[in-house]
Amino acid sequence: xxxxxxxxxxxxxxxxxxxxxxxxxxxxxxxxxxxxxxxxxxxxxxxxxxxxxxxxxxxxxxxxxxxxxxxxxxxxxxxxxxxxxxxxxxxxxxxxxxxxxxxxxxxxxxxxxxxxxxxxxxxxxxxxxxxxxxxxxxxxxxxxxxxxxxxxxxxxxxxxxxxxxxxxxxxxxxxxxxxxxxxxxxxxxxxxxxxxxxxxxxxxxxxxxxxxxxxxxxxxxxxxxxxxxxxxxxxxxxxxxxxxxxxxxxxxxxxxxxxxxxxxxxxxxxxxxxxxxxxxxxxxxxxxxxxxxxxxxxxxxxxxxxxxxxxxxxxxxxxxxxxxxxxxxxxxxxxxxxxxxxxxxxxxxxxxxxxxxxxxxxxxxxxxxxxxxxxxxxxxxxxxxxxxxxxxxxxxxxxxxxxxxxxxxxxxxxxxxxxxxxxxxxxxxxxxxxxxxxxxxxxxxxxxxxxxxxxxxxxxxxxxxxxxxxxxxxxxxxxxxxxxxxxxxxxxxxxxxxxxxxxxxxxxxxxxxxxxxxxxxxxxxxxxxxxxxxxxxxxxxxxxxxxxxxxxxxxxxxxxxxxxxxxxxxxxxx
Numbered sequence: 001x002x003x004x005x006x007x008x009x010x011x012x013x014x015x016x017x018x019x020x021x022x023x024x025x026x027x028x029x030x031x032x033x034x035x036x037x038x039x040x041x042x043x044x045x046x047x048x049x050x051x052x053x054x055x056x057x058x059x060x061x062x063x064x065x066x067x068x069x070x071x072x073x074x075x076x077x078x079x080x081x082x083x084x085x086x087x088x089x090x091x092x093x094x095x096x097x098x099x100x101x102x103x104x105x106x107x108x109x110x111x112x113x114x115x116x117x118x119x120x121x122x123x124x125x126x127x128x129x130x131x132x133x134x135x136x137x138x139x140x141x142x143x144x145x146x147x148x149x150x151x152x153x154x155x156x157x158x159x160x161x162x163x164x165x166x167x168x169x170x171x172x173x174x175x176x177x178x179x180x181x182x183x184x185x186x187x188x189x190x191x192x193x194x195x196x197x198x199x200x201x202x203x204x205x206x207x208x209x210x211x212x213x214x215x216x217x218x219x220x221x222x223x224x225x226x227x228x229x230x231x232x233x234x235x236x237x238x239x240x241x242x243x244x245x246x247x248x249x250x251x252x253x254x255x256x257x258x259x260x261x262x263x264x265x266x267x268x269x270x271x272x273x274x275x276x277x278x279x280x281x282x283x284x285x286x287x288x289x290x291x292x293x294x295x296x297x298x299x300x301x302x303x304x305x306x307x308x309x310x311x312x313x314x315x316x317x318x319x320x321x322x323x324x325x326x327x328x329x330x331x332x333x334x335x336x337x338x339x340x341x342x343x344x345x346x347x348x349x350x351x352x353x354x355x356x357x358x359x360x361x362x363x364x365x366x367x368x369x370x371x372x373x374x375x376x377x378x379x380x381x382x383x384x385x386x387x388x389x390x391x392x393x394x395x396x397x398x399x400x401x402x403x404x405x406x407x408x409x410x411x412x413x414x415x416x417x418x419x420x421x422x423x424x425x426x427x428x429x430x431x432x433x434x435x436x437x438x439x440x441x442x443x444x445x446x447x448x449x450x451x452x453x454x455x456x457x458x459x460x461x462x463x464x465x466x467x468x469x470x471x472x473x474x475x476x477x478x479x480x481x482x483x484x485x486x487x488x489x490x491x492x493x494x495x496x497x498x499x500x501x502x503x504x505x506x507x508x509x510x511x512x513x514x515x516x517x518x519x520x521x522x523x524x525x526x527x528x529x530x531x532x533x534x535x536x537x538x539x540x541x542x543x544x545x546x547x548x549x550x551x552x553x554x555x556x557x558x559x560x561x562x563x564x565x566x567x568x569x570x571x572x573x574x
Contacts, residue, residue, distance in 0.1 A: 003034065066243040068179075070186045071112050073240065073254060074197050078103060080232040080239055081206050088230065088460060090215050099209040105276045106205075110195065179245035187249055195268075195275050199256050203233065204269040211269075211330065212281055216289035218343040220539040221462060223260050227540070230460045233260065235417030257415050262541045270339055273332035284328035284342075291328065292317045295346035302538055303350070304395055304467045306386050306480045312353045313346075320556035322349075341549070347535040348549030352557065354531060357485045357495050358388055362525040364497060365389075372484040386480040392530065394475040398465060399534060464538060502558070503551045510548075519547040 003015050003023055010028040018024055024031045082095045107113035180186075186196075195201070203222065210217050226233045237246050237254040246254065273281075284290050296313040300306075317323040328340055358365040369389035376384050467476045486493045503524070504517040521529045521543070532543040539546070 005034075008032075067181045068244045069181050070183060070250075070253060071107060071197065073180065073237070073244070073246075073250070074202060075103065076240060076244075077199070077202050077232070077236050077254070078205060080236055081202060082209070084231045085206065085210070085217075088217075088225070090210070090217070091213055094209050094213050094215070098212050099205060102205060102209060102272075102276065102278075106195075106197075106272070109276060110197075179247040179250050183249040183253065187252065195271060198268075199233065199254065200260055200264050201268050201272070203260055203265045204272055206231075207265060208269050208272060211290075214282055214284070214288050214290065216462075218290070218295070219262060219266060219341070220343045220541065223262060223265065224464075224540055225460055227259055228460065234415070238417045262539075262545070266339070266341065270330075270332070273330065276332070278332045280332075281330040283325045285325060286323065290342045292323055292342070292346045292349055295342060296349055298462070299347055299350055299535065299538065301467070301478065302463050302465050303534060304391065304465070304475075304477050305350070305354075306482055307478050308482045309350070309353055309357075312357070313349050316349055316353060316356075316553070316557065320553060322553070322556070341545070343539055344541065344545055344549050347539060347546055348553055351528075351531055351535070351546065351550050352553050355528070356500065357482070357497060358527075359497050359499060359501070360525055360527040360531065361501060362527050364499075365527055368485055375484060383479050383481045385484040386477060386482055390475075391477050392527075394477075395534065396530070399537060402464065403537060500558075502554055503547065507551060507555060515544060516548040517551040519544040 004013060006013055007025040007028060007030055009030045010025060012025060012027040014026045015023045016026050018031065021035045022031055023034050078099065082090075082099050086092055086095060104114060108115050203226065207219050207222055210222065222231070225231045232239065234256050237250075240246060286293060288294070293310075293314050296317070297310050300309055300313070321327060322345065327337075328342070330340070331337060354360060358368060365388045369387045372385035372387045373389075376387070379385065467478065485496055487496050488494075507516045508518070510516050529543070532546050535546055536543040
């Protein structure tokens with residue numbers, strides 16, 4: 001009540017006190033350097049004594065570093081990532097109203113904050129401490145621990161002081177192995193019943209928040225922005241405050257040396273939603289960007305395919321019911337519904353439509369191309385007929401160029417960050433000297449070879465391949481006609497192709513095999529493999545995942561015919 005200044009971060013006046021005597025903001029958890037001034041009248045009148053806590057003294061050890069906890073590190077990572085998303089145009093409400101609440105709920109569910117410390121974990125921590133060190137217990141808690149124990153209802157610290165002191169003793173005894181307070185305990189704890197926070201899970205949090213607000217960013221785009229460096233992920237710990245010393249076991253938690261994987265982030269997002277007991281997500285309607293009709297339009301443009309194909313993708317989506325709200329909307333914990341990968345589903349719909357019209361059997365599509373080529377020679381009215389062969393040549397050339405560029409960028413990527421890392425305090429001076437030597441050598445060789453400094457990274461874009469008549473010299477196929485592959489029948493346009501080949505007759509159990517169908521490129525036509533490879537590049541995923549969705553759509557589309565065929569085969573066997 002005596003401290004009325006506004007918070008420097010959120011401008012709110014809602015202060016609480018840590019055990020160290022410092023003020024913290026209950027709205028954004030910002031900790032100030034100001035301490036509470038206490039008037040003590042027990043021994044002297046009209047005298048004020050400013051409290052000095054042991055927690056503050058503890059923070060100035062180890063080269064000026066402060067005591068910090070693993071969950072605080074992940075909170076900083078999430079903060080950097082959501083700020084980057086806001087810079088890309090995401091609604092500002094996603095940070096404070098959505099992601100922040102998800103994170104608080106996770107800390108509470110995992111019993112890291114906003115709750116009383118369970119007795120079981122306290123006993124475990126104490127037993128570890130007793131076996132590790134004989135340092136006297138410190139009843140004071142470090143002030144940074146405020147994040148781990150805030151109670152939203154009361155605003156007071158609600159954790160066991162003995163646990164805090166025991167963790168402090170562990171940090172003192174293992175300071176060589178970890179810069180954080182609970183780094184060693186974090187890796188030691190058996191958290192099968194909980195979701196242990198990892199770096200890929202930070203992206204799962206971001207995608208879950210994006211899905212909740214229905215932002216026009218798919219998971220494949222989110223991961224692509226990460227790889228391109230627009231969203232902090234690789235070496236994000238170098239943005240930690242200087243007082244948060246990172247070394248030893250902390251590097252196993254925050255140091256990432258691989259690109260994020262689509263399936264891992266996707267599955268963790270669904271596990272998180274169920275773990276947090278979230279309600280049904282906002283409905284995915286026809287006007288939402290994540291609806292298959294909208295995504296199909298985007299991928300048709302990026303794949304340089306005719307606009308008329310969108311009518312066919314909409315017909316397929318409507319016929320098999322994958323555009324229904326109940327099918328598309330995420331309901332956490334509902335095991336009866338299939339997990340929808342919106343971007344992969346849209347790409348698979350386009351592949352199925354191409355098979356319906358062009359068959360993609362390495363024979364029929366080339367015959368149609370010859371027919372369209374002859375028609376275009378004599379065609380003087382309307383748009384040109386779509387030639388699959390010409391489209392294949394144009395797109396394959398651009399795809400090869402972009403794939404080569406991507407491979408070169410990945411090969412040249414420097415995994416080591418600018419901020420030197422050390423696994424123990426003893427080796428710090430050696431690491432710093434070695435790092436400085438490497439930088440000097442790089443600069444000298446750069447001057448001798450005359451290498452040009454890396455240009456600034458381009459602005460992020462939703463389209464990796466852009467096509468227009470001005471830029472591509474007539475190789476844009478958006479306005480081409482499908483008259484060469486369609487025929488009028490009973491007042492409707494239908495495909496001239498009466499045949500269709502299925503990728504698989506019987507689907508596998510996805511829970512057991514991990515896939516609905518197994519994909520080997522040598523067992524399928526080259527045209528089909530090329531189309532899968534195109535969308536695999538656009539989505540940055542394995543072709544097998546698109547193949548799974550294609551098989552699922554085919555079985556929904558030809559369900560009745562498949563049932564008849566299976567019954568017929570059963571009768572023949574009898």
